[in-house]
Amino acid sequence: MSIQISCPHCGKRPIEEFTYGEIPRVPDHITDPDARNVDRVFMYTNPAGVQTERWFHLYGCRRWLTVRRDTRDNQMSE
Amino acid sequence: MNEFQERKINLTWREPKRSYDVVIVGGGGHGLAAAYYLATRHGITNVAVLERNYIGSGNSGRNTTIIRANYGIPESVKFYQRSVDLYQSLEAETDRWIMHKQKGLINVAHNEAGLRTERARAAVNAAFGSKTDFITPAEVKKLCPQIDLSGGGEYPVLGASYHHSGSTARHDRVVWAYAEGAMQRGVDVHQRISVTGMLKDGDKVTGVQTTAGPISAKVVMSAVGGQVTQLADMAGVRLPIRSHPLQAFVTNHYSLSFEPILASPALLFYVSQTARGEMLMGAEIDRQPSYSYGTGHHLLQTTSYRAITLLPFLRDLRILRQWTGVCDMSPDYSPIMGFTGVEGFIITSGWGTWGFKGIPASGEQMAELIATGKTPELIAPFALDRFARDRTMADRGSAGTH
Numbered sequence: 105m106s107i108q109i110s111c112p113h114c115g116k117r118p119i120e121e122f123t124y125g126e127i128p129r130v131p132d133h134i135t136d137p138d139a140r141n142v143d144r145v146f147m148y149t150n151p152a153g154v155q156t157e158r159w160f161h162l163y164g165c166r167r168w169l170t171v172r173r174d175t176r177d178n179q180m181s182e
Numbered sequence: 183m184n185e186f187q188e189r190k191i192n193l194t195w196r197e198p199k200r201s202y203d204v205v206i207v208g209g210g211g212h213g214l215a216a217a218y219y220l221a222t223r224h225g226i227t228n229v230a231v232l233e234r235n236y237i238g239s240g241n242s243g244r245n246t247t248i249i250r251a252n253y254g255i256p257e258s259v260k261f262y263q264r265s266v267d268l269y270q271s272l273e274a275e276t277d278r279w280i281m282h283k284q285k286g287l288i289n290v291a292h293n294e295a296g297l298r299t300e301r302a303r304a305a306v307n308a309a310f311g312s313k314t315d316f317i318t319p320a321e322v323k324k325l326c327p328q329i330d331l332s333g334g335g336e337y338p339v340l341g342a343s344y345h346h347s348g349s350t351a352r353h354d355r356v357v358w359a360y361a362e363g364a365m366q367r368g369v370d371v372h373q374r375i376s377v378t379g380m381l382k383d384g385d386k387v388t389g390v391q392t393t394a395g396p397i398s399a400k401v402v403m404s405a406v407g408g409q410v411t412q413l414a415d416m417a418g419v420r421l422p423i424r425s426h427p428l429q430a431f432v433t434n435h436y437s438l439s440f441e442p443i444l445a446s447p448a449l450l451f452y453v454s455q456t457a458r459g460e461m462l463m464g465a466e467i468d469r470q471p472s473y474s475y476g477t478g479h480h481l482l483q484t485t486s487y488r489a490i491t492l493l494p495f496l497r498d499l500r501i502l503r504q505w506t507g508v509c510d511m512s513p514d515y516s517p518i519m520g521f522t523g524v525e526g527f528i529i530t531s532g533w534g535t536w537g538f539k540g541i542p543a544s545g546e547q548m549a550e551l552i553a554t555g556k557t558p559e560l561i562a563p564f565a566l567d568r569f570a571r572d573r574t575m576a577d578r579g580s581a582g583t584h
Contacts, residue, residue: 106478107470120480124469131420139570146422146513146569150411152473175425175472 107178113165125158125168152176191278191358194365198372198394202230204552205390205399207377207413209233210242211353211538212530213405214360215545216552217369223546224553227368230399231361232392234376238357241407244507245538246430246464247353248443248454250287251312252303252345255577257563258516259310261543264560266312266347268542278359280351281457287348287443288322290329290492292337296448300343313346326442334491337449348443350454353538360545380416380527387417387526401552404529407537408473408508417527421518422569423510424471428535429481430464430507432456433499449488453496461499463489467509467535475506509534516575519544520557520565528552529566 107119130143149155154174161167172181204220206213209231220226233239249269251262273280291297300316307314319331319339331339361371372394381389381396389398406413414421436459445452453463465485468478482501489496512518512532517540519530528551530544547561557565563575 106480107476118480119470122469124471134420142570143420147420148411148422148424148471150421150424150471152409152412173470175470176474178470178472178474178476 109159109169109171110180111161111164111169113167114161117161117164121161121163122159123162125160127156127158154181191362192366193358193362193371195373196370198230198370198375198397200396201389201398202370203228203399204230204401204403205397206231206403206405207390208240208405208407209237209361209371209373210240210405210407211238211357211360211541212407212533212544213403214357214364214371215541216403216405216530216548217364217371218360219546219549220552221364221367221369223549226553229364230370230372230397231364232375232377232390232397233371233373236373237361237371238354241507241509241533241537242353242357244505245353246452246454246462247350247538248287248348248452249351249539250345250348250443251539252287252289252307252314252343252348253577254303254306255575256306256310257575258577259307259312261560261564262539263310263312264546265540265543266349268546269349269351270347272356272359272542276359276363278355278362280355280359282349282351283457284347284349285441285443285454286325287345287445288317288325288342289345289445289447290322290339290342292333292340292446292448297341299447300341304343307345315344315346317342317344326440326444328440328493328495329444330492330494334494337446337491339492350443352457356541377413377416385418385524387524400526402527403548403552404527404531406531407510407533410510410529410531414522414529414531417522417524419522419524419527419529419566421531421566422513423518423532425473425508426467426470426511427472427474427476427506428464428467428509429477429504430462431482431485431504432460432462432502433496434502435459436461436495436499444492446488446492449491451485451488453489453493460502461496467511473508475508477504477506511535513569514574514576516577517544517564518566519548519561520551522566
């Protein structure tokens with residue numbers, strides 16, 4: 105069984121129907137405006153744990169949704 | 183060399199010392215190769231390689247063992263060609279049979295854009311020292327008699343680039359050859375020791391905190407795959423890396439010989455035959471960033487469909503096993519090697535889905551960087567600061583996902 109995402113409109117659907125959307129998070133300790141731009145464009149927090157992310161239901165209702173997912177085991181939480 | 187002359191591999195394990203000149207975190211191909219070249223090329227043997235599991239247990243044991251240099255930009259072609267050359271001489275140099283086999287790599291094109299890409303690939307390769315030719319469908323059929331040139335009517339083969347030095351090698355034998363060569367010259371390799379933090383003097387990294395106590399070092403090098411973001415974070419370095427799972431699988435035994443490596447960048451799959459006769463297939467990374475080694479049914483379905491489109495005989499085979507590695511994907515699909523801006527901490531990372539083929543060149547160049555304190559010319563374009571300088575190394579040729 106592939107990973108499933110709960111879409112508020114369509115219910116549980118396989119992850120292949122969705123596309124991933126990153127939420128850029130620039131850490132507060134970076135204060136230089138140029139460094140913040142570089143960080144926002146290129147750098148990733150890439151956490152090993154729960155993160156909040158956006159998914160687009162491309163092959164479905166074509167709406168954006170927010171998901172909390174543990175990157176270690178792909179468990180979704182609300 | 184062949185299996186009949188093979189001797190037992192000599193690995194000597196020692197207790198960790200409290201201090202080393204160089205500590206390499208990550209006992210996979212990249213870490214061990216760097217240790218090996220430090221010892222053999224530069225005489226630096228006060229080196230420790232720390233591995234949290236057993237050597238070669240990470241992505242070095244989870245790849246599809248393709249070696250090639252048919253990239254799309256000059257810097258990459260030169261770098262990977264160095265790796266191809268080192269792989270070719272590795273058996274003679276280490277006196278170990280790594281099952282290196284030159285097979286030739288066919289990248290087929292199914293449309294006008296694909297033909298342009300493969301023509302450009304052949305031209306760039308030829309110009310920068312790698313042997314790739316543009317070939318016709320008839321020549322493809324000659325090299326790979328099993329192929330259906332009509333692509334099931336959907337994906338006709340209109341042409342291809344043929345990379346002569348495309349080869350494969352046995353992944354764990356490569357790891358063991360480097361480990362043995364390094365250990366024989368006095369390098370310490372420690373298994374089951376995880377790094378839990380960095381020893382720091384101000385911003386400078388002066389060693390690592392491990393599950394076996396603190397170990398100080400003049401240089402700490404990260405050769406970690408998978409959890410590199412967490413390690414770099416301990417040193418205070420932000421990385422442009424996202425971790426994506428990559429799955430691959432093998433079928434049961436195919437009784438005929440399938441000589442070349444066949445790849446279709448448009449269909450996003452590639453296939454080769456292992457020494458056991460299994461057909462080995464890989465495809466693209468999973469879309470979600472994740473550290474999970476979980477496998478899925480979807481990849482088997484889509485990749486099998488794509489593979490059967492070009493190679494109908496695969497229909498009769500069964501899938502035997504499937505595995506997953508965690509790839510450090512950089513935004514421009516090129517590796518990240520060199521200084522990090524934090525004194526005492528250097529990195530070889532961003533090896534995404536192309537890590538195995540880069541092992542010898544990355545090891546050799548990083549060893550030179552440690553020994554001389556200067557970035558070698560070959561890897562200068564792959565420095566971490568290229569993102570801030572807006573000099574990214576985006577390369578269409580690296581797609582093809584292996």
